[in-house]
Amino acid sequence: MPAGSNRKRERQYEHIKEQAEERGTSERRAKEIAARTVNKERARAGESKTASKVSTRDPKSAAQRGGERSHRGPQSPTRDQLYEEARRKNVEGRSNMNKEQLRKAVGR
Incomplete structure (x- = not known):
């Protein structure tokens, strides 16, 4: 926990x-995520001596963003999920299709 933090932080x-x-x-990554989030919230609230422009001017807080900038991109359905959707739609030849073919066949 960064120096100068209060009980709430x-x-x-x-x-x-x-x-x-x-x-x-x-555990190491969890500590990093927590520290970065808390430091950003401290900067937004004016509780830190220094802060980046992004920390203070960003319209959404880290909690509101909910991982939007996690660089993981949108989570797509698995091949099994696409296969089940294709089965419900009675797509012919679905058992021989790969994920991309199933995605096209079900219209995603």
Whole structure:
């Protein structure tokens, strides 16, 4: 936890870290995520001595964004999910199709 933090930010850090670990994130990465999130919130609230322009001018807080900028892109359905959708739509030859072919066949 960064120096100069108050109890609220310490609780916030612990909560974010625990949630990340529950999702299967390593402890090291969970600590990093929590620290970055808390530091950004501190900067937005004027609780830190220095802050980047992005931290203070961003219209959405990290919590509101919900991972929009996580660089993972939109999560697409799995091949099995596409196969099940193709089965429900009675697509011919679905068992021999790969993920991209199934996506086209079901209209995604």
